[in-house]
Amino acid sequence: AQTVTQSQPEMSVQEAETVTLSCTYDTSENNYYLFWYKQPPSRQMILVIRQEAYKQQNATENRFSVNFQKAAKSFSLKISDSQLGDTAMYFCAFMKYNTNAGKSTFGDGTTLTVKP
Amino acid sequence: GAVVSQHPSWVICKSGTSVKIECRSLDFQATTMFWYRQFPKQSLMLMATSNEGSKATYEQGVEKDKFLINHASLTLSTLTVTSAHPEDSSFYICSARRPGTSKETQYFGPGTRLLVL
Numbered sequence: 314a315q316t317v318t319q320s321q322p323e324m325s326v327q328e329a330e331t332v333t334l335s336c337t338y339d340t341s342e343n344n345y346y347l348f349w350y351k352q353p354p355s356r357q358m359i360l361v362i363r364q365e366a367y368k369q370q371n372a373t374e375n376r377f378s379v380n381f382q383k384a385a386k387s388f389s390l391k392i393s394d395s396q397l398g399d400t401a402m403y404f405c406a407f408m409k410y411n412t413n414a415g416k417s418t419f420g421d422g423t424t425l426t427v428k429p
Numbered sequence: 430g431a432v433v434s435q436h437p438s439w440v441i442c443k444s445g446t447s448v449k450i451e452c453r454s455l456d457f458q459a460t461t462m463f464w465y466r467q468f469p470k471q472s473l474m475l476m477a478t479s480n481e482g483s484k485a486t487y488e489q490g491v492e493k494d495k496f497l498i499n500h501a502s503l504t505l506s507t508l509t510v511t512s513a514h515p516e517d518s519s520f521y522i523c524s525a526r527r528p529g530t531s532k533e534t535q536y537f538g539p540g541t542r543l544l545v546l
Contacts, residue, residue, distance in 0.1 A: 346533055348534075350537075355539070356467075356520060356522075356539070356540050357537065357539045357540070358473075358522065358524070358537035359537075360534060360535075360536075363533075363534065402470070404472060404473070408533065410533075415461050415463075415478075415526040415533070415535075416463070416475060416478060417463075417475075417535060419472045419473050420472065421471070421472045422470075422471070422472050424470065
């Protein structure tokens, strides 16, 4: 079974600064997906970024980028130029590649507060 | 991005009644949908996987007779909380799976807040 660990329950950052959220996972699979989801106070889950394990290049989406270290089983999220709207709970998630089940395993989440 | 709707967004009911929550995939066909339960400031707990045209697969510890799931079409899955009790009060979230080797993603509904009095 897969496990996903987010070791930072809460973090804060000043507006316009950069913050990195940590995520580690444990799996015996070689091919899989990793995701970061954002859940703002509205509680709508929003996909932030996706990484395929077979791709060595780190995924980026505008101000969001990841540092994917497959051997270390680490998948951190960097948010640059933090904005007040980035205040949310962030979940790291793991999904096996190309299975019928398609289930994701979620970490416990990191609550990020962006301060003005 | 794809849109998944949930209805109702809020429901308050009396103990002992049943509540049905609908999850709709609005712009793609979803053969698989997932139902989660979430307590405040906690992670999502997968309750069951809903497969179109077949029985749902429940996670260990989830009572299938308590939480009835029906995936009658490629765009609709329903979760019925039968004989609801206060301990069933929670935030319920559905998601629809959009498979594909380059687009594998879950799209989440906005959630349903259930309060059982």
